[in-house]
Amino acid sequence: MNARQVYLLCVALALAALGLFAYKHLVLGFPLQPDAEVEAWDIEVGIRFLSRGEPVKVSLFLPRKNDVYSVVEEHFVSGGYGLTTQIEEEHRVATWAAREASGRQSLYYRATIHPSPNAELANTAKRPPKPSKPGFEGASRAAADALLADIYGRSADAETLVRELIRRLAGLARRGQAIRLLLGDDPSVSRKADVAARVLALAGIPARPVHGIRLQQLARDAPILQWLEVYHDGAWHAYDLETSERRIAKEYFSWWRGTGSLVSMIGGIELSTKVAVTLNKESALLAATAHERAARPALFEFSPLVLPIASQAVYHVFLVVPMGVLILVVMRNLIGVRTFGTFMPVLMALAFRETRLFSGILLFCLLVGAGLSVRFYLERLRLLVVPRLAAVLIAVVHLMFLLDLLNHKFGLQPGLSVTLFPMVIMTMTIERLCVVWEERGPNEAFKQALGSLLVASLAYVAMNLDYLHHLFFVFPELILMILATIILLGRYSGYRLLELRRFKVLAAANA
Numbered sequence: 001m002n003a004r005q006v007y008l009l010c011v012a013l014a015l016a017a018l019g020l021f022a023y024k025h026l027v028l029g030f031p032l033q034p035d036a037e038v039e040a041w042d043i044e045v046g047i048r049f050l051s052r053g054e055p056v057k058v059s060l061f062l063p064r065k066n067d068v069y070s071v072v073e074e075h076f077v078s079g080g081y082g083l084t085t086q087i088e089e090e091h092r093v094a095t096w097a098a099r100e101a102s103g104r105q106s107l108y109y110r111a112t113i114h115p116s117p118n119a120e121l122a123n124t125a126k127r128p129p130k131p132s133k134p135g136f137e138g139a140s141r142a143a144a145d146a147l148l149a150d151i152y153g154r155s156a157d158a159e160t161l162v163r164e165l166i167r168r169l170a171g172l173a174r175r176g177q178a179i180r181l182l183l184g185d186d187p188s189v190s191r192k193a194d195v196a197a198r199v200l201a202l203a204g205i206p207a208r209p210v211h212g213i214r215l216q217q218l219a220r221d222a223p224i225l226q227w228l229e230v231y232h233d234g235a236w237h238a239y240d241l242e243t244s245e246r247r248i249a250k251e252y253f254s255w256w257r258g259t260g261s262l263v264s265m266i267g268g269i270e271l272s273t274k275v276a277v278t279l280n281k282e283s284a285l286l287a288a289t290a291h292e293r294a295a296r297p298a299l300f301e302f303s304p305l306v307l308p309i310a311s312q313a314v315y316h317v318f319l320v321v322p323m324g325v326l327i328l329v330v331m332r333n334l335i336g337v338r339t340f341g342t343f344m345p346v347l348m349a350l351a352f353r354e355t356r357l358f359s360g361i362l363l364f365c366l367l368v369g370a371g372l373s374v375r376f377y378l379e380r381l382r383l384l385v386v387p388r389l390a391a392v393l394i395a396v397v398h399l400m401f402l403l404d405l406l407n408h409k410f411g412l413q414p415g416l417s418v419t420l421f422p423m424v425i426m427t428m429t430i431e432r433l434c435v436v437w438e439e440r441g442p443n444e445a446f447k448q449a450l451g452s453l454l455v456a457s458l459a460y461v462a463m464n465l466d467y468l469h470h471l472f473f474v475f476p477e478l479i480l481m482i483l484a485t486i487i488l489l490g491r492y493s494g495y496r497l498l499e500l501r502r503f504k505v506l507a508a509a510n511a
Helices: 003-027 119-124 139-152 158-170 177-183 189-202 284-295 309-318 321-335 344-355 357-380 385-409 413-420 423-440 442-463 466-474 476-490 504-510
Strands: 037-062 069-077 082-088 091-115 207-214 225-232 235-240 252-257 263-266 268-283
Touching (some): 003 476, 037 252, 091 252, 139 158, 139 189, 158 177, 158 225, 177 189, 189 207, 189 225, 225 252, 263 268, 321 344, 321 442, 321 466, 321 476, 344 442, 357 385, 357 423, 357 442, 385 423, 423 442, 466 476
Antiparallel strands (some): 037 091, 037 263, 069 091, 082 091, 207 225, 207 252, 225 235
């Protein structure tokens, strides 16, 4: 494979990693900080009424996901009632039903909503919707046409037209005969919203009445508000029906659209509804997870967050191993540090996570020192290679056992984790150290041992950072970036940093 193919492969890996990373952070809202928090609103609807022993049916409009907020959790409290949820036209409706109920009745609905991570993007990405049919006939149609012609000449664009229309309907400007005819005897806010949406439909501007609540902390009896949403300039905009000013979308939660009441009932009397709102702080990761599970269940099935908690704990450690491997490659190929093999320093770093760094280094030195003494003694017996390795392995097992007993007797808990050092790896390390000692002398053997401890210590520091644990667990695609970096380092054939002094003359000549 030539250099161009290597570079193309690395670029493809990097682009794939960065693309998935950006999508999960910017679109799905997964946080970069492990302790990041987001606002979570708890909304509770309490329904109380009096039943007289007749069949009862209570319907409640349920909130739906919109461009600003997502409903991530719902609970119903309805003892003795059957519960069904369904979609009717554009609404989600919960229906409680009972064949017979008597006395005071209480039903509850509770929902948790989170801000959508891509609220602004979602607002501007929609295709222009089609305006609904105005539904005016006869004198109402003539009045609507006259009102539209009047305000059209007093506006410059869609926004000023909407504001002028709302001002007329709210009585902030001169009310003519046409407005009095359209509003009739019901100049309520709901009626004004309906009339405004229908008049704008005559002008070809999509609009819809919206019912919702204002999100404020510790609101025990939040009123149901109405406003008007109008589509222009490529996005939906909310307008206050009393002042004609734009509403800040994040301060209001749109519950349902169109006409109708929040709760409707058949078979009971003295209906009362109370809506309570509470602000909580939740983990941004939990919020993003709940949003992904609700919005993209198929994609969520391929996330590490779907694994059992025990498996997640394992992968929190396992997914940072590539960072330790990257440090090993840099230290060996760029710096020139000599180590025992490729994987031994990384395995040592994993063991140091349990023993802690200084305790792990001490235990490692004790094991290797004692094992090396046993290995030199077996050398005098002139054993074959395989029996000699087996004897060293048995000696390592006994040494680990004795260390555990001593540490337990003296209450040194870090020693109990020494068994994380793989026995076979320890055996091969002792054998490799002995071979290097015999072939290249004790200086080279100590250099490789110290190099292994140095790389393991650096890998331990990196692999023990909570921030990296969070990044690689939430964004495992970042491992592709490490893979691309290691592939590029694999093409490096220049001088290592520790070799510059040794080959100073040759390096100067080549320069």
